[in-house]
Amino acid sequence: ASVKPEKAKPGPGAGKPVEISSRDRVIFPDSGQTKGEMADYYEALSPLMLPFAARRPISLVRCPQGRAKKCFFQKHDSGTFGDAVHHVPIREKDGGHEDYLFVDDQRGLLQCVQMGTIEFHGWGARSDDVEAPDRMIFDLDPDEGLGFDEVKKAARDIHDKLADLGLTSFALLSGGKGVHVVVPLSTGHSWEQHKDFAKRFAEALSLAEPERFTANMSKAKRKGRIFIDWLRNQRGSTAVLPYSARARSGAPVAIPISWNELKDMDHAHPYSIGDTTVLLDRSQTKALQGWGFADQRLPDL
Ligand code: ATP
Ligand code: MN
Ligand code: MN
Numbered sequence: 001a002s003v004k005p006e007k008a009k010p011g012p013g014a015g016k017p018v019e020i021s022s023r024d025r026v027i028f029p030d031s032g033q034t035k036g037e038m039a040d041y042y043e044a045l046s047p048l049m050l051p052f053a054a055r056r057p058i059s060l061v062r063c064p065q066g067r068a069k070k071c072f073f074q075k076h077d078s079g080t081f082g083d084a085v086h087h088v089p090i091r092e093k094d095g096g097h098e099d100y101l102f103v104d105d106q107r108g109l110l111q112c113v114q115m116g117t118i119e120f121h122g123w124g125a126r127s128d129d130v131e132a133p134d135r136m137i138f139d140l141d142p143d144e145g146l147g148f149d150e151v152k153k154a155a156r157d158i159h160d161k162l163a164d165l166g167l168t169s170f171a172l173l174s175g176g177k178g179v180h181v182v183v184p185l186s187t188g189h190s191w192e193q194h195k196d197f198a199k200r201f202a203e204a205l206s207l208a209e210p211e212r213f214t215a216n217m218s219k220a221k222r223k224g225r226i227f228i229d230w231l232r233n234q235r236g237s238t239a240v241l242p243y244s245a246r247a248r249s250g251a252p253v254a255i256p257i258s259w260n261e262l263k264d265m266d267h268a269h270p271y272s273i274g275d276t277t278v279l280l281d282r283s284q285t286k287a288l289q290g291w292g293f294a295d296q297r298l299p300d301l
Contacts, residue, residue, distance in 0.1 A: 018084075018107055018113075019114070020114050027118070028067055029067075037251075037274070038113055038118065038273060039110060039114070040276070041245060041253075042106075042113050043106065043110060044276040044280065046105075048242075048280070049242065049243040052122070052241050052242045052243070053243075053244075055128060056123055056125070057100040057125070058101050058102055058120055058121060060101070060117045060120060061118055063118050067247040076098055081115055083111075084107035084110075084111050085101055085108050085112060086101070086102050086103065087102075088101075088102055088127040088130065100130075118247040119244050119246055119247055120244040121240050123237075131191065132188070133191055134186070135185060136185060136194065136233050137180050137183070138180065138183075138228055138232075139228075139239060140158075140178045140181070141178050141226065143224055143225055146224065146225075148265065148266060152263070154179075154212065154213070155171055156259065157205075159181060161205070162201075166299055167294075167298075168183070170183075170184075170292050171257050172256055172257070173265065173268040173269065174246075174268050174269075175244070175248065175254040175268065176252070180254075182292060184293055185296060185298060195230075198232075199215070199230050203215045211225070212226060213227075215228050217229065242255065243255065250272050252271065253273060256288055
């Protein structure tokens with residue numbers, strides 16, 4: 001815990017707008033969105049995204065030649081992104097340290113986009129104290145062919161079970177197939193306690209309703225069920241961040257949604273990076289005020 005993240009040092013380019021090269025490069029071949037449109041999206045949405053994305057170790061899905069070509073998941077870099085993409089040394093299992101990435105502002109997000117980033121994924125802890133988890137996520141992964149109604153019902157049931165334990169939770173549409181149930185937490189418990197709680201919660205659900213749920217990641221056990229992916233809650237795991245774009249067909253985005261709005265959804269990818277105005281407008285609606293924030297502690301389970 002003595003290792004501190006790198007301070008945001010003003011470098012030679014500090015404060016300057018981030019230059020986006022190859023703005024016209026089409027990175028979503030089926031729907032036509034370009035790298036420039038991706039940059040515009042993150043520029044517009046950064047005020048909504050940064051409360052969740054800033055000062056948190058991140059992993060990036062980069063597709064420098066567009067999503068039809070090779071994409072890769074990136075956790076580390078040698079300092080090539082720019083002065084607004086910072087490093088935080090994190091202890092590895094072998095006792096050594098590795099530098100992870102974090103950003104603090106819009107420039108940081110845009111420097112990642114300049115490097116071909118489409119998706120932003122975040123740790124469940126802040127870069128200031130990576131040993132103190134502050135967010136639990138139940139990532140609902142339905143088996144192929146299972147309808148979205150089942151996913152919605154599962155998310156709602158998890159919300160209710162968490163509420164029974166005194167925990168407020170929020171729904172995130174992943175921009176892909178599923179819903180993430182997000183539980184913001186005050187720090188003060190360990191990763192071991194964090195993972196343990198998530199595991200036991202998911203296992204209790206699958207034990208109570210084995211025909212609907214599994215807590216086991218094997219695809220074979222998923223047949224007609226929803227995998228409650230609690231493994232997002234291990235030290236070092238990540239989950240897609242609210243308002244991240246997805247490297248999937250149509251350039252969809254992961255979005256916060258109220259429990260009430262979720263009832264009317266037919267799938268998990270209603271908006272794309274072209275919908276900045278709608279997304280900014282809906283963030284002002286009453287239904288989304290306070291989304292993702294709650295001051296609460298894990299109860300004993
Ligand atoms: P969907 O709703 O379609 O499942 P998702 O974002 O939940 O979308 P998952 O495949 O369930 O996608 O993955 C959950 C999380 O696991 C991702 O958001 C990501 O942070 C992490 N993840 C996925 N693939 C990798 C990978 N190759 N390496 C590391 N972490 C990954
Ligand atoms: Mn998922
Ligand atoms: Mn998953």
